[in-house]
Amino acid sequence: MPPFMAMTEETKKKYPFGVKERIARLEPYRPGKPIDEVKRELGLKDVIKLASNESPYGPSPKVLQAMRQTIKQVNRYPDGGCFYLRDALAKHLGVEPNQLIFGNGSDEVIVTALRAFVQEGEEVVIAKPSFLIYEIASCVVGAQVKAIPLKDFQYDLEGMKKAVSPKTKMIFIGNPDNPAGSYVSQKQLENFLNEISSQILVFVDEAYFEYVQAADYPDTITLLSKYPNLIIARTFSKMYGLAGLRVGFGIARSEVIDILNRLREPFNVNSIAQAAALACLKDQAYYRRIAKEIEEQRKFLYQSFEKMGLSFVKTVTNFLLIDVKTKSDEVSCRLLKKGVIVRDMAFWGLPTFIRVTIGAPSENRKFLRVLKEILKSA
């Protein structure tokens, strides 16, 4: 959408105080359907959700304990500076505390970076398909988005570099990428950063960092000293299983973080999220076990798809793309009616693909059973 599109007569009439036409027309993010909503709307009792790349497991006992201790004090505002969490996370990552910004989910870090550094009419380069928030949030600030198609479900970094113009202000690299599940290697990322002007911010979104086992996956934090234009985002929503609590973070040079901190809301991370995230950091063993289990389930799913003759995209994350070789909207709709929520990729431009989160063993078995039934009768 052109950032400076004039208000239509219809918009003017509806909004006498005015609104930017691009915002009046904005297509909001479409989240995976909540389990409760599906139960309510379809009258189903047993519903599993493999649509939002959540962890199938609740918080560890230690994390639950930290939450229970905090719920009685919610009449007090949260610590706006996230003191204890910041201190522990800085040590955990080997960065300075002032190199961290916390967000109400890492999506808030993405939005805040765009609000801080990208002006109306400037350009943002993203991959296509990739996490929808990159495009939506860029549109909100009035940026022109250049979306470079993936090549064989991998980032086309060469193509993204060529898309850079004097107006380009930010480049998003989802690493690993959502929905492809593929990743950019250390060498690829370094080469890319070497060839990009330091006047362009490179935002590396590592939401699925904790799942990646690949030896050549980048150690992005060590690149911060060489590339002042680098911003990294990670989250407690995925492997740490705190999606419902909303806590993510950004890592960058302190001067970049300083700007982001000026723009965020003073109490953007709630008290329970802070306590729970801190407890997660102290309970690494629990989360390593989960990562290991997801890895085993990934192998199990690969084997099952091969037996079924289905092609899929190999992933380093807890989700994967499956080519159902028929209309994905129909397949996902039929899965939904059987109580299995997955993501239809038609909206992402992949009309025969569904994206499925790797769930607990019983969830994966149910998904495979229902998918087999549906594809047999398709």
Next chain:
Amino acid sequence: MPPFMAMTEETKKKYPFGVKERIARLEPYRPGKPIDEVKRELGLKDVIKLASNESPYGPSPKVLQAMRQTIKQVNRYPDGGCFYLRDALAKHLGVEPNQLIFGNGSDEVIVTALRAFVQEGEEVVIAKPSFLIYEIASCVVGAQVKAIPLKDFQYDLEGMKKAVSPKTKMIFIGNPDNPAGSYVSQKQLENFLNEISSQILVFVDEAYFEYVQAADYPDTITLLSKYPNLIIARTFSKMYGLAGLRVGFGIARSEVIDILNRLREPFNVNSIAQAAALACLKDQAYYRRIAKEIEEQRKFLYQSFEKMGLSFVKTVTNFLLIDVKTKSDEVSCRLLKKGVIVRDMAFWGLPTFIRVTIGAPSENRKFLRVLKEILKSA
């Protein structure tokens, strides 16, 4: 600060990718110090906080129960639409569900309204002093702020009306006002709305709504049908005692809400906040008791100040301004060293005033005792 100020050489050097000078210079919100921070920094054991207009009481047993039930499911994303909370709140308020937007605190509703409707170079009219976020968030979007001084700690609506220019896009009315604790009556508000063009949004912030007993306090929701340019904000942070959880809301015509919903993050309200707020609505009796107790404590404080010969501003809220007739920064600093956190009003342009939250009876007694000691030796 002028919205279009050019980048200085220093800023350019620090940020080769550029940043708006007004954002590089932004003075962030200064929150009240958290109790933990004061204990840590001053080595104190007993600290009370009367600085952030929080409820001194934790959640009700029913609310705690709702939170406990939710903490095990935080691995799932929150319901982005806040279905159950929206439905219950709409019924509670007598509005349609699509007239509500939920925020990560009501401050997020303020920021979102500015991002949606106010463009760089346009003007925002506020009172001075008032809630700092109105000014900070206006500055972030590049608006020019016109701040009209209170008259005898009351909104000067006549002065605010005169400040309106063809560039004016939004007017903030804190009702009751923070930090004054005074309010605009139904008649005053209606007269004001009648005289303001429908091309200007009037944002009425009712964060302390539940504390107000005054018979002529506005029933703002009923005004929505007549004034399409009206936005109301309320919160669960104050009387409902959920400050730590971050949940507030806006009420407006559905077309205004539609725009705000396009701009917010998809999962901006965490799951525990949704469950707790819903339980609050169902447990009104508990909160009415708290409101009554705060009212009694307010009277007790009035009487105590009168005995001490201190002048103060009468309030309809759970906080009040006290004129300590000496430097407020010194008094608040000395109170802090004795473990009593209050808000120094010097930054707000009231260099002999402190703002004090009405706490639990024991907290109020401690505050009075320490204040007496300090003023005796001043």
